[in-house]
Amino acid sequence: MHTYPHPPFKIGGGHISRGYSASHRAKDITHRNDAPDTVYAIESGEVSDVQRGQQHGDDNPNMVIVRDSQGFLTVYGHVDPSVHAGDRVSQGDQIGTADLSGTSDGIHVHLVRLKAGEGTVDDVLDRQNSAENFQINLAAW
Numbered sequence: 526m527h528t529y530p531h532p533p534f535k536i537g538g539g540h541i542s543r544g545y546s547a548s549h550r551a552k553d554i555t556h557r558n559d560a561p562d563t564v565y566a567i568e569s570g571e572v573s574d575v576q577r578g579q580q581h582g583d584d585n586p587n588m589v590i591v592r593d594s595q596g597f598l599t600v601y602g603h604v605d606p607s608v609h610a611g612d613r614v615s616q617g618d619q620i621g622t623a624d625l626s627g628t629s630d631g632i633h634v635h636l637v638r639l640k641a642g643e644g645t646v647d648d649v650l651d652r653q654n655s656a657e658n659f660q661i662n663l664a665a666w
C-alpha cells in the first residue's frame with residue numbers, strides 16, 4: 526500500500542469522505558473547512574494527460590493524471606486542470622480546481638492510484654475499476 530504524504534487541499538488539509546471498496550476503487554477527499562477549492566499535487570511527477578470541459582452530469586469528470594518516478598499513475602478526478610500534459614509538477618504545486626464535473630454532488634477529489642500504463646485519459650478510464658487500481662494510504666493530515 527502506498528502512502529501519500531501531502532494533502533490535495535492545502536488549507537484545512539482534507540479528510541476522507543468516501544473510502545476505498547470494490548465498488549469505489551478510490552478515496553474521496555474533501556477539504557475540512559470553507560477553504561478555496563484549489564488542488565495541489567500530493568506527489569511529484571510528470572503530467573501524462575488531462576481532461577477538460579466536462580460538466581456536472583457528464584459521464585466522466587475533468588481530471589489530472591500524474592506519472593511518478595516509478596511510473597505509477599495518480600489520478601485526480603473532479604479537478605479542472607491548471608496544468609498540461611508534459612508539465613513537471615512537484616509535491617505541493619497547484620494542479621487545478623475541484624469542481625462538480627461528472628458524477629459528483631459535492632466538492633471533493635476522487636483520488637486513484639494505478640499501475641504504470643499509458644497514462645492517457647482513455648487508459649485511466651479503461652483501468653480505473655480494475656485490479657490494477659491500488660488501495661491508497663494517506664498520512665495523517
Ligand SMILES: [Zn+2]
Binds near residue numbers: 543553635
Ligand atoms: Zn469517488
